[in-house]
Amino acid sequence: MDLNTITAVAHPQTRAQLPAWTAGDAWLAGGTWLFSEPQVHLRRLIDLTDLKWPALTITDSHLSIAATCTVAQLDGLACPPDWLAAPLIGQCCRAFLASFKIWKTATVGGNLCMSLPAGPMISLTSALDGVCTVWKAGGGEQKLPVVDFVTGNQRNRLMPGDLLRQIDIPLAALRRRSAFRQISLAPVGRSAALLIGNLDADGALALTITASTVRPIRLRFPKPPDTNALRAAISDEVTDELYHTDIHGKPLWRKHMTLRLAEEIRGELLGMARP
């Protein structure tokens, strides 16, 4: 839709050209959410396109995903064969239930900054130990894990004028075994629960719970838990008020599915771990 309160659009090409942040400003990434509802409080958009950050960079230690990388670009990444967790990329991109037009436009950074419980790029990057780099409004940088970046439904650690620059994924996380489960109330509905498990070579298991909860929750087990220990850990960590409620699922059902999908993941990962 037209945003008819906007009077200016800035197109910075470098960090030095970023305009001083004022009330009524918004960063414009893909615009898939920004242009989907009225934004009467906004006066100026600061378009991130001309910063021309490389979408995806692989170093000796990390996969760096620019905040402006689109879902389609991430989905198209050719992953080396030893990235055992690579299927998670496609699975999470497909959990983004949108048309190809949205896929080609929506950005990974925009998804994190929206901080919706059903943000599939939040699920992916928090499960893979992703670390956000934030350009602070006053200068300098802040690094924080994705799992700490999102603090609630449409809430995160960004302060006014802060800009998410990139998300770094350790290659070690991409080399772990993983298991993915997702469910929606309707066949093409938004995720109501999306869980990802990872198993380290030393037997440590991590479980990331998203979509059913208002923020990502990560549980770590030095040794794989049995059914009861897994259930007890989830019940301790995910208190009832952390379960999300909206048209896509009631909290009690989300809790039930979280426990069920977690147990499926446990079974799948331990099945794979057997000699």
Ligand SMILES: Cc1cc2nc3c(=O)[nH]c(=O)nc-3n(C[C@H](O)[C@H](O)[C@H](O)COP(=O)(O)OP(=O)(O)OC[C@H]3O[C@@H](n4cnc5c(N)ncnc54)[C@H](O)[C@@H]3O)c2cc1C
């Ligand atoms: C049909 C449809 C289906 C959708 N399905 C889903 C879904 O399943 N799950 C889901 O989570 N969302 C969904 N969305 C919402 C939205 O499209 C996504 O969250 C998308 O990833 C947002 O990315 P964007 O690049 O378009 O962000 P924009 O719309 O450009 O921006 C979103 C918000 O983030 C801010 N922002 C963007 N980039 C940065 C940055 N680098 N630093 C700081 N702030 C920034 C913007 O100022 C704005 O407030 C859907 C939208 C549509 C239209």
